[in-house]
Amino acid sequence: MSQLTVSLNEDGLHSITAPDSFETSEPFDVLLNNHSEAVYVHLNLDETLSAVADIRANNHYVEPESKRPVSVAVDPRSTAVTGRLKIATGYGAEVAYTTVTVQPPTDDPKRVTVDESLAKPQREPPTEPTTAEQLAAVAGGSATRLLGGFGLLAVVLAVAIATTLESGVVVAGAVVVLLGVIIAVGLAVRA
Template sequence: MSQLTVSLNDDGLHSITAPDSFETSGPVELLLDNHGEAVHVHLNLDETLSAVADIRANNHYVEPENERPVSVAVNPRSAAVTGRLKIATGYGSEVAYTTISVKPPSEDPNRVTVDESLSKPQREPPAEPTTAEQLADAVAGGNSTGLLVGFGLLAVVLAVAIAVTLESGVVVAGAIVVLLGVIVAVGLAVRV
């Protein structure tokens, strides 16, 4: 937020010292800086400026030797506009004008900049390998996980062969338990 300072009572009762011109691209804080006795200040935006800016209250009381900030809202999507701010004290006996130029912001904060890099396909991150791929890598790798997988497969093959040969319900149940144990062990080993 930019700030525009207006000095009051600096050169005598009801005197106003304000810049001739002021430029902004957003809201303005108008600082009424009183250097003397209490004063009533009337603020008015001309028709051109009031199309893009707004002061909530026009009349302001500023205590002796004190400051009073006044917010001036500015439409950020407005086109470039130049108008005048009228500052009056002493019920209009003293008047000063400041020409205010409202420029559109150099960049819209909601705007997205698009460049050539967005037209090129982006690489997707590699997908996590499936459990079967991890199992195949572990067997081929020859590490401790591969050995665990190899012994697990050997145990499952032996359990199935014995269950088929003996045709016993207890042996089949045991083979299923061995199979489940190997699956759990391999799953834990591969995840680690």
């Protein structure tokens, strides 16, 4: 981050020493360097400069013999903008001006260029395959045929056990298995 240094109280109370001009292409700090007594400093951007730069607060208290940075946000433009920064102390008794030029930024490797291609829908993220799809991939065949084969095997086993044991409960279980297979095959065909 670039820095514009302003010396305060160096040549007497409320004196201001600031550069005549300053150039930047990025946000910068106005470093208020106080050489003596505590002082209030008022910073103001003219209308031209305030179109591309912003100081959150205009009035700043600077402790005796201390430094205080004041951040200036900059909105980069495609063309250069030149304006004036007003620096005042002693409630306007002393005033200094610095001409500030905000240049368009140079090519920055961290900068991202946005174009119309970002507005186009991107590919859907891949979804995890269903259990039937995983089984079909392992078997190398259709998920529906594989599911139907397992269902047929389950029904045959249920009927064989029901006839061997001659039990109503087992027959009812075989019917439930048959209904489950029909529903599963129907869902697999739908997907």
